[in-house]
Amino acid sequence: MNLREKGEMTFLEHLEELRWHLIRSAVAVIVFAILAFVYKRIVFDVIIMGPSNPEFFTNRLLCRLGQAMDLPKLCMNTKPVLLQSIEMAGQFTTHIKISLITGLIVASPYVFFEFWKFVRPALYTKERKAASGAVLVVSFLFITGLLFGYFVICPLTVNFLLNYKVSELAQNNIKLMSYVSTVTGIGMTGGIVFELPAVMYFLTKIGLVTPDFLKQYRKHAIVVILIIAGIITPSPDIFSQVLVAFPLFFLYEISILVSKRVFRKESASLAG
Numbered sequence: 632m633n634l635r636e637k638g639e640m641t642f643l644e645h646l647e648e649l650r651w652h653l654i655r656s657a658v659a660v661i662v663f664a665i666l667a668f669v670y671k672r673i674v675f676d677v678i679i680m681g682p683s684n685p686e687f688f689t690n691r692l693l694c695r696l697g698q699a700m701d702l703p704k705l706c707m708n709t710k711p712v713l714l715q716s717i718e719m720a721g722q723f724t725t726h727i728k729i730s731l732i733t734g735l736i737v738a739s740p741y742v743f744f745e746f747w748k749f750v751r752p753a754l755y756t757k758e759r760k761a762a763s764g765a766v767l768v769v770s771f772l773f774i775t776g777l778l779f780g781y782f783v784i785c786p787l788t789v790n791f792l793l794n795y796k797v798s799e800l801a802q803n804n805i806k807l808m809s810y811v812s813t814v815t816g817i818g819m820t821g822g823i824v825f826e827l828p829a830v831m832y833f834l835t836k837i838g839l840v841t842p843d844f845l846k847q848y849r850k851h852a853i854v855v856i857l858i859i860a861g862i863i864t865p866s867p868d869i870f871s872q873v874l875v876a877f878p879l880f881f882l883y884e885i886s887i888l889v890s891k892r893v894f895r896k897e898s899a900s901l902a903g
Contacts, residue, residue: 648749652748659734667733680711683786685709685711694709707787707790708786721808773826783875784817784821784875787871789814824882827885834890836893853880
């Protein structure tokens with residue numbers, strides 16, 4: 632058993648340990664970022680530009696659904712978008728930004744693992760066992776939220792913003808970085824929002840949240856979720872907002888179940 636396991640490390644030794652965890656995480660991100668930089672056609676043309684492409688999976692699926700239900704408005708992003716770069720180094724800096732974000736996303740499970748390795752020695756044996764699958768769960772939630780944001784929210788948002796006009800006299804000439812920031816921002820936001828059950832697990836564990844509290848404020852949560860859905864999907868149609876709000880409702884209910892399970896175990900532990 633090393634000094635860290637015994638809790639005998641000094642403050643500076645803890646900082647040194649943290650530094651190496653951060654360095655290894657950064658190396659992993661950079662390695663994947665370099666790969667993303669090299670395979671820029673796949674990353675940019677296929678992935679980043681995907682939500683604006685008529686052949687994108689979600690766009691084709693919604694269009695087929697719209698034809699079956701006689702709702703032509705569901706056929707979105709029917710025309711490929713043309714972006715413009717108005718700065719000398721605009722495309723190069725965008726390429727670097729996309730590569731770094733891609734590296735962070737792909738390396739995220741390893742980054743979570745490094746964070747867990749740093750926190751793990753400070754936990755009791757029982758707490759380690761209870762949180763043994765934390766890295767897997769957190770990674771799964773993040774990737775799931777990322778995919779939800781990319782495949783569901785991005786096409787809806789891109790379609791609305793590209794076609795919205797305050798006046799027929801104003802044309803939409805979209806900047807390259809603006810489009811990239813919108814798509815990557817929505818994806819990352821989805822990944823963070825889907826961490827809600829993990830956050831509730833932690834808050835219940837430290838006693839800040841109880842399942843009764845979450846149940847009591849369920850109606851308030853519904854209102855907040857609808858507001859969030861309205862913000863995330865600027866499209867005014869109800870279908871888009873429901874499509875986004877439903878998974879958030881589901882996440883909140885999962886959070887209640889997670890909180891209930893943790894609260895029950897903590898109560899049993901105290902009683903024993």
